[in-house]
Amino acid sequence: MYKLILKLAFDNAFLRLSRTMLVIIMIAVSMSMMLSIQGLYDGMTLSMIEKTKRSDSGEISIYAKGYRLSKTITNSIKNVSKIKKVLEAKPEIDALAIRIKADGLSATARKSSFSTMIGIDLKEEEHFGTFSEFLKEGEVTFSKRGVLLGSELAKTLKVKIGSKVIFSAQDSDGEINAMALKVRGIMQTSNISLDASAMYIDKKVLQEFLGIPKDAAMQIAIRTKSKTLENSLVAEYRTLEVKSFLSLYPIIKQMEDMMVIFNSITFFIVMLVVFIGIMGVMYVSILDRIREFGIMRSIGLSYKLIRLQIFLEALFLGLSGYIIGAILGYAALSYLKHVGLDLSAFADGMESYGMSKVIYGDIKLSYFTSTLLAIIGASLLSVLPPLRKIKTMNTIEVTKVET
Amino acid sequence: MFSFALKNIFFYKSRSITTFILTFVSTLFFIVYVAMMDGSHNSMLKNALKVYTGAIEIYKTGYRDIGGNEYFIENVDEIESKLSQIDGIKHFTSRYETYGILSTDRYSSAAMVTGINPLKEENMSQLKATLIEGEFLSETSKNCLYAGADLIKKIHLKVGDEVSFIGSASDNSFAADLFTLCGVFRTGSFEFDSSASFVSRSYFDELMYAQNKASYITIDVDDLEDVDSVRLSIKKQLSSELEVLTWKTLMKSMVEMMQVDSIFGYISMSLFFVVIFFVIMIFGFINVSSRVKEFGILRCIGLSRANVRALLLYEIFILSSLAIVLATPIGAAIAYYFSIHPIVIEGMSETYKEYGIVSDSVPLDFNIFTISWNVALIYSLNFLSVIYPISYINAFKPIEATRHV
Structure with missing residues (x-):
């Protein structure tokens, strides 16, 4: 039975190919852009931190x-x-x-x-x-x-x-x-x-x-690399001033915090819009097939299995977008990591403000894992409103509905 | 067709509400974001210009690139009398700038020591307005030194203390003198406050053999927007061995850094726009795909493809216009309010002092032209988002569409 549900979910997810493709493209494009921006900003901050440590303060x-x-x-x-x-x-x-x-x-x-x-x-x-x-x-x-x-x-x-x-x-x-x-x-x-x-x-x-x-x-x-060394040195050298990198360069800590806030807001907004997009498509897809669901219920299929089918449909949508987005995002991040974003046209300004004229991105596994979890979450949550519709429907009435 | 579109908007509520909300939010967000970005850039520039750098400065060609005493402007009086005849110039003054070492018996520091005309400087820069201790210079100040708060801290100097100066005069001879600290200023610009000091020109010219000479002449204009035309007027009046530069060249690094900041700002914004564009398009497409039968019937009773296109364009026009008409005044009001009452972020100038931030306040920029192009961009994106739904629906033949399931 579960095999059949899985097949039904897969076939239905790609039944209306145009709108399915639109959602997949939306997820893929927005995700790859988001990953590229995150990687670029993180790369910029990490490079500043690393170069400052190497050239001056150390840890x-x-x-x-x-x-x-x-x-x-x-x-x-x-x-x-x-x-x-x-x-x-x-x-x-x-x-x-x-x-x-x-x-x-x-x-x-x-x-x-x-x-x-x-x-x-x-x-x-x-x-x-x-x-x-x-x-x-x-x-x-x-x-x-x-x-x-x-x-x-x-x-x-x-x-x-x-x-x-x-x-x-x-x-x-x-x-x-x-x-x-x-x-x-x-x-x-x-x-x-x-x-x-x-x-x-x-x-x-x-x-x-x-x-x-x-x-x-x-x-x-x-x-x-030690996290405890600072405290032991403070205790050991009371007549001297022992300072950590972040206390010497509070501005970099602030920049790092601002990047985290910015990336979190971006992540939240993109996922919210992904949620709205999937929800819109799934809602219409379910309404289009309301008669089909009525018949399925009438011939004895439990609500639990229908719910499973709809969850799987949403997951297929979300994961298809995720896979393409991850490939595009990884390609963009690899390019930014190895070739970088060349801002030589603004070299004077960049260099006098302590930045390299070519900015290199960073790739972290967490970009992909957190996005995967968020897309799974958004996909599953987005079908809750249409599922309510199926749960509360009158089976006999909906089988009579003309689509 | 317009009333038909209006009817459809009310009938297909979920698509209408989604499009309206997304357009409203993106318009509001875009106007406020750009106003904030432009406002902070403008504020940085204005503060930098207010402190010391002029809107226009005149140099002898070679002074900035090669330097040296042979590149001083020689006939300052003659140039100043020409400048007083040019429209658009508000104030001007000449400065004689040199570098040397200021020392007490225990401490010393490299410093920029500049001979200024105190009366003219009052109008040109913030030097007098930023006095925090002692007094500003006057024509009769003699060996009085007016120095930055961070510079005097480095050499442990107090008002009334004496400090020796060693440098080189305009004829390459050794110049040394004993100054008395008469006043202290704090502009907020860390670099400037920790390195700059001033002496009245009437005294300094004698010490440096710099009568009628200047490192440069700095000019303030009536309207910063007209800086290029004023520059051209000045250039026409002066000999070719002098170069006339505007703040855009003088503060090239800062201008470039702001451009980079704007690029990153727009890259970030573009992500939101792409996502919002897709959602509006998806909702438009879903709406259209659920109305294929309806469009088939409309085509059968005589509507042309152009009519269908017009209908969908009217729908997006009405929805976008409603959202934009509502969001624009709110966004503009926010930009206007915060341009008069800037947002204050306590401690920002201290944290970012190395980046030239001299104030804690971030005013927004209220600019009708900027708001107009922000709105035009949102409009364009919304219209672009219906292109695919239009081409999708117009690909159906009327009979085929009426049978669509």
Whole structure:
């Protein structure tokens, strides 16, 4: 019997092919669009988060108390090598980056700008966040007084690879010092403040220039997968400031939350409209066949089996749309993930606001599973009103109805 | 045919109600969404223009791309007298901008130090209006420094304190002086407040050997919409070695970012429209497919295919018009109300300070032209949604349609 119900449901679902196809196309098109938009927005946010962690904060950053409010070289972390040893011994820490920072003025013969000199160890940064992947032009080297410049700073100073840049800043004695450097590379991290002001040089050179002890640093950035590490570090280093990525970049958390809200609203609206669409088609389909249902009831078929048949019809509709939508959506998401959305025409604007000119999408299994569940739900719910009609019908009367 | 269409609308209630509600909601949503998107963009631009950047700025060609002291404007007085003759210009002033280091005995910071004409600047920018402590500059201010709140915080300076300045003068010589902090401003623009400081030109020109020279001349116009025509008028009056740029070029990054934001906004909206379009089409199609017999009889008694087409178009026209006529004034009223009383999102400017957001308020943009094209788009989508049902019904032969089950 169930086999017959299944066959009846399948045949009836595709009986009126035009309207069935319209519903399937509606589900497929709206679902694939929704998945593409979700994937694109998620990809954009995830890329910002990942690049910010790799280029700056990691999952956790440690600063001297007061440094974030007053970024002076006196507010530095002392005993860095001892702290480094302790941190490196922790198995939950994947990588560390110890940085020295100093704000100052960068100038060429013709242009000047505010900048932050960041003293780094290239090997350490490569391990920490594959630093070389941020290279936009030139090469990642500090040889012959080399400096790497943030992409927006390079634009402001109008410098090219090989150009000379003078950096002036106050040293630990309060004296204004200057050093001449050669641009070796231009870095684009997609982190607004770094791209606009960062100048990377060798950590030891900056230490010497500022006259600060070898054992001092402004930031210790940590990469970890541990969720509990932050709390244990806070307890361990009470004299220092231990900050998580989200507390350092609350704006990114807010962006992430906004994306979740936006995607949820989009999801809800699309599913509501899918529900209305299936309901409309199923309602008319049932009304068209009301006589048929009356006859089925008259020859002894129970309401339960008729209900099962209608549920299956709606599921066939919904799932057909889902399968096509999932294929189209996956194709679109794959394209966005590998080729991306090229917004080079707006490159200046995108880059100066910390975004890549090509935006890549993200693919998550949850996009497909949550949509499948929602479509099954919408399909089943959409036949409840027409089912009420069948339940309350007078079997004898409806068999007389002319269709 | 019109009254026939009206009768059908009342007869086929579920299709009519669905089409009406979806059209109403999408029209209202579209008008308010676009008003909000355009309003926030306009507000960002206006705030940025109000703070410091002029609607039009004049540079010596090469100053922005190459830079250097040989690219200063040399004959400022002559240019200013020409500008005073041009219609559409509200105010103008010249600025001498340089970068240097401001230091106290313990702290220092790179800063932009600009020589301004205090009287003219009052009309041009928000500098005086954003004073939070001390006093604004005057022609006789001498070595008074007027600095951003975040800049003085960096170097731990208070009103009345002295700060040394080291930079280079217009003749490439070394320029150094001791300034006294006289006033502090906060515009809300984090980048500006943490880097900008000002000195009266009468004093600064002497220090920098910059008499009758300027980095650029900034201009405010009567109407921002006329900025391109005013630019052309200025260009005609000036020598070819000067470039006249509008805010569209000066704030290219911001304008481009807003365009990208709008693209994403419209991509998101398009999803809703596609879904709504399909539902209206499905309901229209279901309605038509259940009336095949009726259309067959109508064709048999003399109605042509064109009449059937007209009937269905009238139906969608009436339904769309009713929904749009109701939704448009409501949407427009919301846009108008919130353009005068902007939505305030507490803490927004602090969170998004790096993105140039200087205010917590988000005014909506009330623009009749924008509302008109929003409405026209919804109308077009509704008309497009009946194309398939029309072609479906007109594919039947009259006799065949009367026998349709």
